[in-house]
Amino acid sequence: MIDDFGAKLFLNWHAAYEVILHGKEYFNSDKNIERPFNTWQSLIEIKTLNSEASKEVRQCLVYRVPYQQRLGILKLILLDDGEKCREVYEKKPLAEILNVKVIKFFYGTKKINAIKERKVIPPFVLSLNVDGKWISVPLLNITGKREFKKYSDGRIRSYNRGVLYWPYSENRVDLIKRKVSQQFIGKLSDRYLDRTLKMCEKVSDDCTIVGERKCHRCRFGWFDVLGSKCKTNRIKFCRPNFCGERGEPACIRGNSYLGKQEEFGCVGGSKAGFCKPGLGTYCDGNGILICL
Amino acid sequence: MRGRSFPDQTGWLMKKKLIAILLVIFLIIGGFATLLILLPSQIVKEKRELQALIQASTTLNKIWQQGDVDKKWKKGKYKCELDSSERVGDDYLRCNPSFINCFLSNQSLTTEVAGKTYQVKALSFGKSFFQLIARSKDEGILIPEYGILVELTISGKRSLKVILKDYCSETYLPQRIYAQGAFKKQNDWRWDNFGQHIVVDKFQVSGQDISFWKDSLEIKSRPAVGLTLKEMKDYCSFRGKELISTHVYDAAAFHPGDMDNIRPIRNMRGPYPWTKRNKDSFLYRARISQDFSFESRFCEKAFTKECLQYFRPKGFDVGSVSWMGMYQILGGVMEVQNSMIYEEKNLMPSSYLFDVKSPWHQLGLRASWDGKDYLPNAFEWKGYPPDKFEPLIGFRCMRYISEDY
Numbered sequence: 207m208i209d210d211f212g213a214k215l216f217l218n219w220h221a222a223y224e225v226i227l228h229g230k231e232y233f234n235s236d237k238n239i240e241r242p243f244n245t246w247q248s249l250i251e252i253k254t255l256n257s258e259a260s261k262e263v264r265q266c267l268v269y270r271v272p273y274q275q276r277l278g279i280l281k282l283i284l285l286d287d288g289e290k291c292r293e294v295y296e297k298k299p300l301a302e303i304l305n306v307k308v309i310k311f312f313y314g315t316k317k318i319n320a321i322k323e324r325k326v327i328p329p330f331v332l333s334l335n336v337d338g339k340w341i342s343v344p345l346l347n348i349t350g351k352r353e354f355k356k357y358s359d360g361r362i363r364s365y366n367r368g369v370l371y372w373p374y375s376e377n378r379v380d381l382i383k384r385k386v387s388q389q390f391i392g393k394l395s396d397r398y399l400d401r402t403l404k405m406c407e408k409v410s411d412d413c414t415i416v417g418e419r420k421c422h423r424c425r426f427g428w429f430d431v432l433g434s435k436c437k438t439n440r441i442k443f444c445r446p447n448f449c450g451e452r453g454e455p456a457c458i459r460g461n462s463y464l465g466k467q468e469e470f471g472c473v474g475g476s477k478a479g480f481c482k483p484g485l486g487t488y489c490d491g492n493g494i495l496i497c498l
Numbered sequence: 499m500r501g502r503s504f505p506d507q508t509g510w511l512m513k514k515k516l517i518a519i520l521l522v523i524f525l526i527i528g529g530f531a532t533l534l535i536l537l538p539s540q541i542v543k544e545k546r547e548l549q550a551l552i553q554a555s556t557t558l559n560k561i562w563q564q565g566d567v568d569k570k571w572k573k574g575k576y577k578c579e580l581d582s583s584e585r586v587g588d589d590y591l592r593c594n595p596s597f598i599n600c601f602l603s604n605q606s607l608t609t610e611v612a613g614k615t616y617q618v619k620a621l622s623f624g625k626s627f628f629q630l631i632a633r634s635k636d637e638g639i640l641i642p643e644y645g646i647l648v649e650l651t652i653s654g655k656r657s658l659k660v661i662l663k664d665y666c667s668e669t670y671l672p673q674r675i676y677a678q679g680a681f682k683k684q685n686d687w688r689w690d691n692f693g694q695h696i697v698v699d700k701f702q703v704s705g706q707d708i709s710f711w712k713d714s715l716e717i718k719s720r721p722a723v724g725l726t727l728k729e730m731k732d733y734c735s736f737r738g739k740e741l742i743s744t745h746v747y748d749a750a751a752f753h754p755g756d757m758d759n760i761r762p763i764r765n766m767r768g769p770y771p772w773t774k775r776n777k778d779s780f781l782y783r784a785r786i787s788q789d790f791s792f793e794s795r796f797c798e799k800a801f802t803k804e805c806l807q808y809f810r811p812k813g814f815d816v817g818s819v820s821w822m823g824m825y826q827i828l829g830g831v832m833e834v835q836n837s838m839i840y841e842e843k844n845l846m847p848s849s850y851l852f853d854v855k856s857p858w859h860q861l862g863l864r865a866s867w868d869g870k871d872y873l874p875n876a877f878e879w880k881g882y883p884p885d886k887f888e889p890l891i892g893f894r895c896m897r898y899i900s901e902d903y
Contacts, residue, residue: 213545372659460690
């Protein structure tokens with residue numbers, strides 16, 4: 207039963223691209239899940255693709271914690287639109303394991319040393335120990351942080367760097383005939399001057415992200431602009447980038463080159479930005495340093 | 499004493515036979531039951547097939563990223579339509595869709611899971627084993643900026659869709675203070691990229707890159723030339739990038755001198771990417787020395803006009819390289835960049851249109867091109883035009899990246 211559950215989990219979750227740990231306290235602790243006993247707990251939710259790779263699919267792992275003679279149950283559940291993991295404990299599962307006595311979870315984007323289990327959990331691999339038996343599922347599309355160094359090629363850390371996976375299925379892919387609703391933002395005709403350029407990441411002066419981060423959805427990539435006083439992160443727009451031109455954001459020159467701390471942020475005449483010859487930097491009504 | 503009577507003997511034999519038959523039946527049933535317990539279920543078999551495909555994708559990714567690691571193509575063991583091996587550097591085969599086609603048509607992928615060997619093959623799309631996939635033209639979740647989609651299968655019924663992203667072509671520009679153009683004691687135009695992360699194309703965009711963009715499968719390893727500036731910018735956009743700007747190009751090309759000091763007070767820099775000392779370079783000696791003698795080995799660093807008598811121009815040539823891994827800097831074809839600081843000076847003329855003594859064979863000196871066509875009045879050569887003009891202008895792209903995107 208454990209092998210079959212593990213196989214079902216593997217087949218369903220290998221192409222997951224987002225992971226939400228609902229029960230963070232249950233992960234990576236080398237301890238059995240024992241409390242709160244006799245209750246259902248939502249452990250982990252993932253987003254993956256359907257078999258045609260055209261739509262998002264959400265699934266949960268939930269667990270009924272054992273109590274005395276009433277042993278635990280681990281369930282894999284498919285969520286319908288709008289459903290939450292904590293609402294579907296009684297739903298018919300895709301797979302389940304009954305009579306669970308001991309269960310431990312391990313997952314991270316870096317290597318984990320499960321000392322008690324004497325096992326090293328690789329990064330991006332969801333590992334469950336169910337009554338002494340291991341289930342391991344690589345989450346192939348989950349990414350970690352990028353590392354920056356000389357000669358590096360910009361690949362983001364993942365299970366298999368530089369590779370994305372669509373689900374193992376019977377469906378063939380024909381990119382030309384495929385019909386999927388529009389996902390990406392930005393057109394080559396967009397301009398800041400026309401207010402059609404799309405902001406994809408807003409950063410406040412204290413470096414917090416305001417609203418949704420969506421630069422990964424820019425069709426033609428993104429670029430930084432000046433506006434926030436944050437020194438380590440910038441406001442971002444989806445391309446096209448016409449920085450330096452009249453009515454467009456100023457190109458970034460930086461503030462370290464001056465040898466003193468030039469103020470960042472939206473300050474007219476700021477030398478942290480530059481424009482084409484004949485234009486100067488100004489702060490517009492949106493708090494973006496532009497060229498006029 | 500009397501022995502057993504005849505009827506007793508018969509009964510005993512019958513009992514022995516019955517016991518033997520029952521034993522055989524029991525062994526057969528027991529054997530089947532054991533097999534059933536040990537044999538994997540259908541779903542476990544499917545999982546093992548998927549594991550085998552994932553392993554195969556790791557091997558395929560290695561070939562994609564590293565190219566002809568076993569030198570099989572170079573030794574002529576693969577029969578493929580690729581540019582000749584004498585005319586290209588090894589990087590030609592890295593992140594090259596045509597080479598993946600070549601590899602998959604000449605070699606199978608074999609993997610082992612739980613003691614069983616699996617033969618993995620790629621499903622074909624028409625004549626090739628891949629489809630180009632790019633955010634600029636395809637919709638959906640998990641679409642990369644640019645890459646190829648390959649479908650791997652064992653049984654032929656179900657397949658794992660593997661998207662190999664193109665990261666081979668980029669190199670990271672470290673964060674520090676830089677300067678644009680040739681060194682000036684006064685008014686040196688300086689800038690820095692602290693708080694930003696930039697990657698630039700290692701090589702100029704190739705003819706093959708352009709033919710994939712335009713949906714043809716022509717094999718051209720040398721830099722793409724003959725395009726307008728708008729076409730170049732459109733290609734970079736297709737790749738989720740932008741045409742490299744002059745100040746970023748100079749940052750990548752000029753040797754920064756003291757590598758450990760990332761905030762220098764002055765950006766001392768020489769005109770050649772591979773050395774801090776001008777006088778060490780053959781290009782400097784060619785310009786100032788009356789008895790300079792050209793040697794074919796100079797062509798590795800800068801493919802000038804003289805090199806045409808020794809060699810044919812090479813695609814993905816790694817001779818002319820800068821401190822942070824950008825190639826094809828001096829010599830070869832001319833290169834245009836996006837100029838924002840000095841608007842009209844956007845063209846680096848150093849190429850095999852000019853002989854080794856030409857002042858164009860140095861960093862920071864630029865001519866002008868209006869980008870629209872290749873007529874003589876589209877160019878401003880500052881008094882040093884080529885003897886014979888050819889429309890040999892290449893380009894490369896750059897983009898911004900972050901920790902997460």
